[in-house]
Amino acid sequence: MLAKRIIPCLDVKNGETVKGINFENLQYAGDPIELAKKYSDAGADELVFLDITATNEGRKTTLKMVESVAKQVFIPFTVGGGISSIEDMKRLLSAGADKIAINSAAVKNPDLIKQSSDYFGSQCVVVAIDAKFSEGDFYVFINAGQKNTGIKLLDWVKKVEQLGAGEILLTSMDADGTQNGFDLNMTNLVVKNVNIPVIASGGAGACVEHFKDVFELANADAALAASIFHYNTLPIKTLKQQLKINNISIRD
Numbered sequence: 001m002l003a004k005r006i007i008p009c010l011d012v013k014n015g016e017t018v019k020g021i022n023f024e025n026l027q028y029a030g031d032p033i034e035l036a037k038k039y040s041d042a043g044a045d046e047l048v049f050l051d052i053t054a055t056n057e058g059r060k061t062t063l064k065m066v067e068s069v070a071k072q073v074f075i076p077f078t079v080g081g082g083i084s085s086i087e088d089m090k091r092l093l094s095a096g097a098d099k100i101a102i103n104s105a106a107v108k109n110p111d112l113i114k115q116s117s118d119y120f121g122s123q124c125v126v127v128a129i130d131a132k133f134s135e136g137d138f139y140v141f142i143n144a145g146q147k148n149t150g151i152k153l154l155d156w157v158k159k160v161e162q163l164g165a166g167e168i169l170l171t172s173m174d175a176d177g178t179q180n181g182f183d184l185n186m187t188n189l190v191v192k193n194v195n196i197p198v199i200a201s202g203g204a205g206a207c208v209e210h211f212k213d214v215f216e217l218a219n220a221d222a223a224l225a226a227s228i229f230h231y232n233t234l235p236i237k238t239l240k241q242q243l244k245i246n247n248i249s250i251r252d
Contacts, residue, residue, distance in 0.1 A: 003046035003251045004215050005222035006236055006242070007199060008229045010035060013053050019177060019227050029230040032065060037072035041230065042236040045251050047073055048169070048224060050101065050128075051081025053144065061152060063095050070096020078169075080128055084112070086119055093120070101169055103128040104142040107149055107156075110163055118165025126199075127165040129156065131186060132173040138186055145173050157190050167197045169224065175203030179227060181210040187218035197221035206233035208242040215248050222246075 010017050010032045019029045029035075032049070039047055049069055051062060066079055079092050080101030087101045100120070106113050108126050117125045130141045131153045138153035157168060170190055172183035180203055187200045200214045204225035214220045228234040243250045 002221070003249045004220075005199075005251065006211075007046045007048055007222050008039040008044050008225040008236070009048040009050065009224050009226045011050050011070070011203065011226060012062075012065065014093060015062070017230065019024075019230060023074060023168075029227070032229075033068050033072055033235065034166075035230065036069040039236065040073040043240060043252065044075055044236055045222070046076040046078065047102065048078045048080070048098075050079075053058065054079075063091060066092060066095045066097060070200030078126055080126070084109070086115060089116055089120065089124075093124070094238035099124050101106045101126040101128045103130065106160065107140065107142050107151065113160055113163035113165055117166070122164050122166035122178050124183070125165050126167045127160040128169040128171070129153070129160075130171045130173055133186070137191070141173060145195050153186070154189065154193055157194050161196050167199065168194065169199045169201060169223075171224075176201075177227065178203050181207070182214040182218065182220075184218045185215060187214060187220050191219045191221075199224050200240060204228055208234070208239060208246065211239060211243060212246050212248060215243075244247050 011084045013034050017032045017035055017205035032152040047209050076098045078101050079097040083102050084105040130145050131138045136200045140149045140151040140156050142149055173187050175183045183199045191198050198220055199222040201224040204210050206228045211223050240250050
């Protein structure tokens, strides 16, 4: 069995790391460059950087910030936000990103997934999906969770895999920031319907059981969290030690 991954996430707005609940009421959570170094040194398996307002503001991800963060980390580094073309991806990879996450642009132009996979290789392409339960099913949202696409989650995850995505970053908008645990039902549903790795995001609290459950009960390949790491309520080293005690295959 492949080792599970622990991935901190930097949601960045105006050059600052922020965190909210259900994608709203964003609060300052630290300096992205300092946090990136802290997580790399602490044994995080990867790092995700999301410029969360780039799409809504009609701009590109801030290259200088990506370059600064990349210099601080020695782990795989995924960048997303405001990416809508192969040229955007080239710039970010040149700035130090290892993988590119696309979300709204992928929904608006699904062929971008195939184009980027063909050009860079599927291992470089992460499709980020924000989903919420509504009217009896899970639906895909875009524009930082502000717009319901009307696309059913299962239809979309199958399509992105078919188009060449190498990985799915799945965020539960209902669980986001609540610290009540990952959305196990949604995560497991997606995992069972695709053959590419799924990163579970949204809802992690300072509780090892939350991670144990998302790995054992929902079969996620990786778990992403923000608040608990930013505010040090559950340090990465402590989490990994406890998961090992619980017989979860985890990287050192």
